[in-house]
Amino acid sequence: THPGWERAGDALERVYPFPDYSAAVGFVMRVALAAERRDHHPDLLLSWGKVKVSWSTHDAGGITGLDTEMAALCDRLSAG
């Protein structure tokens, strides 16, 4: 498992804090674009000041290599 990520059921989850709504929305958009590019889409929970990302491969019934790859990509995107 990547640092900062936790297993929750059959998904890989991480909560990212952000200083304001604009930063959180920007992150959601960047993850959404990456998700569309790879045709692999997470659950994204956008609240004020934080975003929870949840990756799972439903067809495989759990976490795959693609999920951990996308998790690492989220970490890079969250760093700006």
Added chain:
Amino acid sequence: THPGWERAGDALERVYPFPDYSAAVGFVMRVALAAERRDHHPDLLLSWGKVKVSWSTHDAGGITGLDTEMAALCDRLSAG
């Protein structure tokens, strides 16, 4: 309560289905912009093909007039 919306704890929730990810992301962005304009921010859960919106006024400990107003605005935004 507005049609299609349900109380869940101290929040007002609705799930909107969308035909694809692009449409769901577009809706999230429109709601996010409206939320920022009114400085009142929902929980938005973006998944493939659907978005769950949850409104609550945490300072007031429940659902206020502003929440029902924003819920109606979401209905208008979801209609295109």
